[in-house]
Amino acid sequence: MIEQALLLIGFSPSPQDRHMSRLLSVMGLSSRTVSSADLTATTAGESSERPQYRLFCSAEILAEMLSSLNGSDEFASFWRKHVHSVFAWVGPSREKSDEVLRLLTGDANAVALGNESSRVTWRVTDGASICGPLRGLSVTSPSAAADNNFVYSGKDGVTEIITSHSHPAFIRADRHDVPVFFCANPEIIEVDAVIPDGNFDVRNHFLSAVPAVAYLKWAFPATCWSTPEINACLVIDDPVLKPDYGLLNFEQLLAAMRSHNFSTSIAFIPWNWRRNAAKVVRLFKDNPSRYSLSIHGCDHTGSEFGIRRTDSLTWKAKQALQRMGRLESLAGIPFDRVMVFPQGKFSDAAMGVLKRVNYTAAVNTEIVGVPVSQPIKVLDAWDVAVMNYAAFPIFTRRYPMQGVENFAFDILLGKPCIVVIHHQDCRNHLRDLTEFIDKLNSQVPGLSWGSLGNAVRRTYRERQTSDDTIEIEVYGLDVELRNHFEEPKRFKIRKREISPDAIQRVSINGKEVSWTADDGQIRFEATVDPGETITIAVRFHTSLEGEQSTDSVRYRLKTTLRRYLSEVRDNYVQTR
Numbered sequence: 001m002i003e004q005a006l007l008l009i010g011f012s013p014s015p016q017d018r019h020m021s022r023l024l025s026v027m028g029l030s031s032r033t034v035s036s037a038d039l040t041a042t043t044a045g046e047s048s049e050r051p052q053y054r055l056f057c058s059a060e061i062l063a064e065m066l067s068s069l070n071g072s073d074e075f076a077s078f079w080r081k082h083v084h085s086v087f088a089w090v091g092p093s094r095e096k097s098d099e100v101l102r103l104l105t106g107d108a109n110a111v112a113l114g115n116e117s118s119r120v121t122w123r124v125t126d127g128a129s130i131c132g133p134l135r136g137l138s139v140t141s142p143s144a145a146a147d148n149n150f151v152y153s154g155k156d157g158v159t160e161i162i163t164s165h166s167h168p169a170f171i172r173a174d175r176h177d178v179p180v181f182f183c184a185n186p187e188i189i190e191v192d193a194v195i196p197d198g199n200f201d202v203r204n205h206f207l208s209a210v211p212a213v214a215y216l217k218w219a220f221p222a223t224c225w226s227t228p229e230i231n232a233c234l235v236i237d238d239p240v241l242k243p244d245y246g247l248l249n250f251e252q253l254l255a256a257m258r259s260h261n262f263s264t265s266i267a268f269i270p271w272n273w274r275r276n277a278a279k280v281v282r283l284f285k286d287n288p289s290r291y292s293l294s295i296h297g298c299d300h301t302g303s304e305f306g307i308r309r310t311d312s313l314t315w316k317a318k319q320a321l322q323r324m325g326r327l328e329s330l331a332g333i334p335f336d337r338v339m340v341f342p343q344g345k346f347s348d349a350a351m352g353v354l355k356r357v358n359y360t361a362a363v364n365t366e367i368v369g370v371p372v373s374q375p376i377k378v379l380d381a382w383d384v385a386v387m388n389y390a391a392f393p394i395f396t397r398r399y400p401m402q403g404v405e406n407f408a409f410d411i412l413l414g415k416p417c418i419v420v421i422h423h424q425d426c427r428n429h430l431r432d433l434t435e436f437i438d439k440l441n442s443q444v445p446g447l448s449w450g451s452l453g454n455a456v457r458r459t460y461r462e463r464q465t466s467d468d469t470i471e472i473e474v475y476g477l478d479v480e481l482r483n484h485f486e487e488p489k490r491f492k493i494r495k496r497e498i499s500p501d502a503i504q505r506v507s508i509n510g511k512e513v514s515w516t517a518d519d520g521q522i523r524f525e526a527t528v529d530p531g532e533t534i535t536i537a538v539r540f541h542t543s544l545e546g547e548q549s550t551d552s553v554r555y556r557l558k559t560t561l562r563r564y565l566s567e568v569r570d571n572y573v574q575t576r
Contacts, residue, residue, distance in 0.1 A: 002051035003084075003223045005031035008039065008061045016089065019188040020056050020212070026191050026379045027216050028225035028463050036061045039078075052084035054219045058091035059100045059112075062180070066103045069176055076176060085179040087215045090114075090148065090186045101150055104173035104182060110152035112184055113167075119143075120164050122206050127159040128172045128181075130218035133408040133444045134210060141203050148184040148207060162211065170211045183211040191379040198368040200381040201402070202409040213412060222464040225473075227384065227414030228484050231455040232447040234437070235363065235397060235420045237267040237296055237340065238570070241276035241284070241331075246423030246570040250280050252430060257290045260434045261441055265452035267296035267340040270323035271563055274330070281331045292451035293327075293335040294363065295320050297342035299559045300566075306345035306370045313353040319551075321357065336453030337478075338363055345370050351389035356502065356540045361385065361393045361456040361476040365420060382413050384461050385475040391498045391520075393475040395456050400425070400436040404443050411444055416459045418452070423570055454480075465492070479536040483528040491526045495538065504539045 005024050009017050013033065024031045036057065057065075065086075068075045090097045090112050097112040119141055126135040149167035152158075161181075162170035169184040185207035202209060216224050239245035257263060284291045297304055298320040307313065317339075324335045337360045341350075344366035351369075354362060367386045368376055374388040385393035397418035398406055407417055417440070425433055441447060448458075460474045460481065469490045472481065483489050497503070500517035507513060508526055515524040528534055 003029075003054065003220045004051035005029050005054050005056060005220075006039070007031050007033045008036045008055055008057035008065075009033055010035070010060065014058065014091075016058065016091075016186070016188045019190050022191050022379075023188060023212060024056075024216070026382065027213070027220075028461075029216065029220055029223060031056075036064055039065075051082070053082055054084050055086045057086070057088050059088055059097040059182075060091045060093055062086065062088040062182070063096045063099045063103070066100065066175060066180075079176055079178060083178045085181065085215075085219050087181045087183075087212065087219070089183045089188060092186070100182060101152060104171070104175070104180060105150075105152040105154065105158055106156070107152040107154055110150065112148070112150055114148045114184075114186070120206075122162055122164050122169065124162055124210075126161050128161050128179075128218075131161065131210065131214045131412075132217065133411045134214070134405065137405050137408060137443070139203055139206055139403075139405045141206065142201070143204070148186065150182075150184055161214075162207070169207055181211070181215050183207065185211070188212055189378065191377065191382070193378050194375045195378060195381055196368075198366065198376040198381060200378060202406055203403070210409065213409075217412065225414060225461045225463050227459060227461050228482070229448055229458055230411050230414075230417060230444065230446070231458050232262070232417035232440075232449045233292075233419070233452045233455045234262055234264045235267050235294070235340065235418060235452060236264060237420065237422055238269060238300070238566075239266055239423060240272045240567065241266070241268075241280040243277055243279055244571075245567075247426040248423040249426075250283055253426070254283055254287060254290060256430045256434050260437050261449060262437045263290050263292070263449040263451065265292045265294045265336070268293045268324070268327075268335070269296050269298075269300045269342075269563070270320040270327075271299045271559065273323040273327040276327070276331060281333060284333045285331075288334075289450065292453065293324070293333060294338045294340055294452045295324055295335065295359075296340045298323070299563075300342045301559060301562060302343065303345045303370070305339075305341050305350040306343075306347050308347050308349040310349055310353060313347075313350050314357065317350075317353050317357045317359070321359075336360065336451055336456075338452050338456060340364060341366070346389075347371075348373050348389045351392040351394075352499075355390055355392040355477070356542055358477060358539055358542065359392075360453065360478045361395055363395045363397055363418060363452060363456065365397055365399070367394055367396060382415075384414055384416075384459060384473075385456075387475070387496050391496045393456070395459070395475075400433070404436075404439050407440060408443055414459075414461050416455045417444070417447055418455060453478075458482075474536060477538045477540075480533055481526075481528065481536065482533040483530055486530050488527060488529050491528055491534075492523070493525065493536070494521045494523045496520060497522045502540050504541045505537075507537045507539075508534050510535075510537075 101110040121140045124134045124137045149169045159172040160168040172181050187208045189208040298316040339362045348369050385395045397420045456476045457480045462472045465471050472493045474495045505512050506515045515522050
C-alpha cells in the first residue's frame, strides 16, 4: 500500500494546520490538503490501488469524522478499507475536544484540561510502542510549560503513550479497526521558528514535538526520512597524549570503554603533534575500535576559526592537516579529517575553507556562526547535520547535562549520538561519565560506537520511493552507504551544494562517476547489492586565493605560552 498523508481542514487552514504541513514536508513526506467534507469525494476517482491514508486534523474535524462513522455506511466502509491511522490534536473549541475524548474513551464525563504549571514531568509509557528511543523516559521541563492532559475514568480500549501528573496527554484508541492518536497539546511545533542560540532542547517543546514526530516515524516507516544506523562517539576536547591529563587517565578510560561499551575520540590540538607519550600512543594503536583522533583547531587560539579572512583560514586549515599528518607518520596513529572548533567559534567563511581543503565534516556544540549571519531554525537543528554554512556539514554534539532525553530525541530524528566532555568530567574515577553512558546504552540498545570519523561517514538519511529505489541524502565529503535490504537497490543519491563548479570529482569505491547539479544539490546514482557497502568521496578544487601565515615569532611565543598555561590550569587547577 502507498503511504500518503491527508491534512484535513475546515473552511481555511489554521496556524496549526500550516505547522503540520511544514512538519510533514521536513520529514520527507508529501501531503494533500482537503476539506473534511470532501474527504471521500476527493479519493473516489482514484485507481483500485488506493493508498492507505494517514489523516491529520484538529479535534473539530475528528469529531465530525467519528460521528459520521455511526451515521454513514459509505464513510465507515471507506474508513475501514483506506484509512491507516489518524493523528489529531486539541483544537480551539474545548467542547469539540471534550466530545472527541468522550467518543474515544466511552466516558461521558471525560474532559481535556489545560493549565500553566511551573514545572511539568512527562512520562513516556508508550504502550503503543511508537516513541522508540524515548520509551520509558521521565522528562521534566526546565521552565513553566503548558500542562495539557486528559481526564477520564476507565482505560478499556485506550492506550496511554505520554502522561503528566498521572493524567494522559497523548493516547491511542482504535475506532472501527483504525488507530486514532489524540494529543492534548493544542500546538504543533513550528519548524520554521528561529532558535536564537541554536540549541534545540526537547524539554521546552515536548508535547508540541514528540507526539507528532513519533507518530510520523511509526506511520510512514518506508517514506519518512530515516537513518538506518545510529552511530555514537564520545568526544573529549584538548588532551595531550600523555598518561594523565587533568582528571583524565587514558588507561582508566580504556578500561571503562571496554566494560561499559563506548568509544572515544580525542579532539586533538595539532600544535601538540610532537608532545606525546609512547605509552599512550601504544594504547591508541592497539585499540583503534575504542580510541581515535579528530582535529581541534590548529593552535587553539581564541576564535582562530571565527574570522572571515580566507587567506588566514586557509593557512590554518592546511597547517592543522599537515601537523596531524606528521603525528600520523611519527606515531602511526591515523586521524579523522573532522574539525572540532576551539571554543565552538566559527565563521561562515571558515566553513567554506574547510570544504575546499577537503575536510570530511565539522562536529561542534555551537551551530550559530560568528558574527551571526545565518538564522538557525528548528528544521536546521533537526537535520542530520546543519547545512546552513557553505553547504558544509556541522554534526551536532551535546553535553551529558542536557539529559538522555535530548540524545534520545536526536536519535529519533536520525542524528548521530555524539557526546562531549572535558577532562573535568572524568572525576570520581569516571563514575559520573559511565553512569551516563550506561543510561544511554540502556535507553537506546544497539548504538554503533566507533570513531568520530565513522559517526559522520556512516550517517545519512534515506526513504523508499519505489520497490527497487531508495532516495538517499548524504552530508559529509566522505560517506559509507550500505544496502541493508535483502535485494539489490538503486540508490538515488543527493547532496546539498551551493558551489558545484568547485567540485573536482565525485567517486564511488575510488571510481569517478558522473553527476548533475540542480536546485542547490548534486545528484548521482549507484546500484548496490544486498549487504554491500560503497564509499563515496566528493572532492573540491583546493586552489583558494592565497594563504596568509600567521606564524610570526611573536605569534609563536604567544601560542606556546597559551598552550603551556592551559595545561597548567588543566593539570593543577581544575583537578577537583
